[in-house]
Amino acid sequence: MASDPEDILKTIAAMLEAGLETEVEPFPETDKEFADILIKLRQLDPNDLKGKLVIGGFVDHPYGPEQQRCMECMYYLVHRKWCDLPELAVPVEPEWWCRLWRI
Amino acid sequence: MANLLWLQGGACSGNTMSFLNAEEPSACDLVTDFGINVLWHPSLGLELGENLRRMLDAIVSGEIAMDIFVFEGTVVNAPNGTGEWNRFCGRPMKDWVADLAKVATFTVAVGDCATWGGIPATAPNPSESEGLQFLKREHGGFLGKDYTSKAGLPVINIPGCPAHPDWITQIVVAVATGRGGDLTLDEFQRPKTFFTSFTQTGCTRNMHFAYKVSATEFGQRKGCLFYDLGCRGPMTHSPCNRILWNRVSSKTRAGMPCLGCTEPEFPFFDLEPGTVFKTQTVMGAPKDMPTGVDKAGYIKLTAAAKAASPAWAEEDLFVV
Known part of the structure; x- marks a missing residue:
C-alpha cells in the first residue's frame, strides 16, 4: 500500500469509482453491531485497503435520506481529510460516507 | 463544638x-x-x-x-x-x-x-x-x-x-x-x-467539543471524549473541572471519560457489556444528548462546527 496519504486517497477514489462492491448494509443500528464491525476490521492486515473499504461499507457520495457524509462524521478530521477511527485510519473525501458514520 | x-x-x-x-x-x-x-x-x-x-x-x-x-x-x-x-x-x-x-x-x-x-x-x-x-x-x-x-x-x-x-x-x-x-x-x-454546573464546565477539551473533534483512544491530547468514548461530562452535574482532583487535574483533563458518577443512574446501563467507555448511539447519533440539546439542533451544530473548525483543533494539545 502506498504510504503517502494523497496517493492512498487517489487509490481509494479509483477503487470506488471503478465500482468496488462494499458492505453498505446493514447499517449498525446498535453499539453491539458497530462493535462487531470493528472486530472484523481489527482482524485485517492494517495495509489491507480493499478489506477496510469493503467491511467499512464505503461509498464515494453522500448516503441515505439525510445525505450523510464524512464531513459531519465525528471521526473525520477536516483539515487532514482523514478518518481518525483507529480501525480505518485512511484518507477520505468529505463527500464520501461509510457505515461506521457517527455524529 | x-x-x-x-x-x-x-x-x-x-x-x-x-x-x-x-x-x-x-x-x-x-x-x-x-x-x-x-x-x-x-x-x-x-x-x-x-x-x-x-x-x-x-x-x-x-x-x-x-x-x-x-x-x-x-x-x-x-x-x-x-x-x-x-x-x-x-x-x-x-x-x-x-x-x-x-x-x-x-x-x-x-x-x-x-x-x-x-x-x-x-x-x-x-x-x-x-x-x-x-x-x-x-x-x-x-x-x-x-x-x-x-x-x-x-x-x-x-x-x-x-x-x-x-x-x-x-x-x-x-x-x-x-x-x-x-x-x-x-x-x-x-x-x-457544587452540583449546578456540569463536569464539562471548565473542561480543557471544550474547544474540541465545540469543533466536533473526537478523541478515539484514552489519554490522547486532542479531541473530546463525548463523541466516541462515552464521556458523560455534558450531562453530569459536578464541579470536577472547577474543583480539581488533587488540585491538579480531572479525569477528562487526563484523557479519560467522565462516567457520570454524581448522577442517580450511575453506573449507567447497568454495566451491560459495551456500555462503559463507549458513547451509546442510535443510528449513528448519541442516545444521550448534552443536556438541553435536541437531535436536530445537534446535527445542525455539528455541520457548522466541522465546517468552521481550525487546523489546530486536529493536533495534539497539552490539555492536562
Missing part, C-alpha cells in the same frame, strides 16, 4: 479514602480549626466492641448529642429485608441507621452508595441495597421521602464515586459552623453550590 459520627454500610471505603485526602479544608482542619469533634469514624475511631456499642446507645438515647451523622455506603437490607448481611455492633447496620437518623441534627450521605445505591444497587441488587433517601432516581430510599433531620433538612446528598474530598469537608464545615440552613439543594438533594 459539633459532634460528628461517620458510619459505613455497604461500602468500599472509597469515600473515607477521599475524605482523608481533603485539602481545603483537610480532615485535620475540621478538628483544629472548625471545632468538629469526631465521635467515631471507621478509620479514625478509637473505641472498639462494647465501648463503641455504649457510645452508639448513648447517641441514640440523646445522652450524647450528634450534630452531624455522615453515612457512607448503601443501606443493606438483604437477606429478605433483615439487614443481617451487614451487621455492626451487635445488630444490623440498617437498624443503627434508622435510630441514629432520628436523633441527628443533620444527616449527610457521602458517595453514590449512600445517596442512591450506586454500584451495589445495580440490577439484580443481591444485597437489596438502597441509598438513605433515594434508590437511583426514585425518591424514598431507606429513610423514606418524608424524612428530615432535626434541623428540618432532608438528607444532604454528596454523590460521587468517590465524592471529591473537598465537597465533603466543605459541606461538613458549613453544617458545623451553623450555616447548614443556607444550603440550597437540588431535586436530588445535592448542594447546588
Whole structure:
C-alpha cells in the first residue's frame, strides 16, 4: 500500500469509482453491531485497503435520506481529510460516507 | 463544638479514602480549626466492641448529642429485608441507621452508595441495597421521602464515586459552623453550590467539543471524549473541572471519560457489556444528548462546527 496519504486517497477514489462492491448494509443500528464491525476490521492486515473499504461499507457520495457524509462524521478530521477511527485510519473525501458514520 | 459520627454500610471505603485526602479544608482542619469533634469514624475511631456499642446507645438515647451523622455506603437490607448481611455492633447496620437518623441534627450521605445505591444497587441488587433517601432516581430510599433531620433538612446528598474530598469537608464545615440552613439543594438533594454546573464546565477539551473533534483512544491530547468514548461530562452535574482532583487535574483533563458518577443512574446501563467507555448511539447519533440539546439542533451544530473548525483543533494539545 502506498504510504503517502494523497496517493492512498487517489487509490481509494479509483477503487470506488471503478465500482468496488462494499458492505453498505446493514447499517449498525446498535453499539453491539458497530462493535462487531470493528472486530472484523481489527482482524485485517492494517495495509489491507480493499478489506477496510469493503467491511467499512464505503461509498464515494453522500448516503441515505439525510445525505450523510464524512464531513459531519465525528471521526473525520477536516483539515487532514482523514478518518481518525483507529480501525480505518485512511484518507477520505468529505463527500464520501461509510457505515461506521457517527455524529 | 459539633459532634460528628461517620458510619459505613455497604461500602468500599472509597469515600473515607477521599475524605482523608481533603485539602481545603483537610480532615485535620475540621478538628483544629472548625471545632468538629469526631465521635467515631471507621478509620479514625478509637473505641472498639462494647465501648463503641455504649457510645452508639448513648447517641441514640440523646445522652450524647450528634450534630452531624455522615453515612457512607448503601443501606443493606438483604437477606429478605433483615439487614443481617451487614451487621455492626451487635445488630444490623440498617437498624443503627434508622435510630441514629432520628436523633441527628443533620444527616449527610457521602458517595453514590449512600445517596442512591450506586454500584451495589445495580440490577439484580443481591444485597437489596438502597441509598438513605433515594434508590437511583426514585425518591424514598431507606429513610423514606418524608424524612428530615432535626434541623428540618432532608438528607444532604454528596454523590460521587468517590465524592471529591473537598465537597465533603466543605459541606461538613458549613453544617458545623451553623450555616447548614443556607444550603440550597437540588431535586436530588445535592448542594447546588457544587452540583449546578456540569463536569464539562471548565473542561480543557471544550474547544474540541465545540469543533466536533473526537478523541478515539484514552489519554490522547486532542479531541473530546463525548463523541466516541462515552464521556458523560455534558450531562453530569459536578464541579470536577472547577474543583480539581488533587488540585491538579480531572479525569477528562487526563484523557479519560467522565462516567457520570454524581448522577442517580450511575453506573449507567447497568454495566451491560459495551456500555462503559463507549458513547451509546442510535443510528449513528448519541442516545444521550448534552443536556438541553435536541437531535436536530445537534446535527445542525455539528455541520457548522466541522465546517468552521481550525487546523489546530486536529493536533495534539497539552490539555492536562
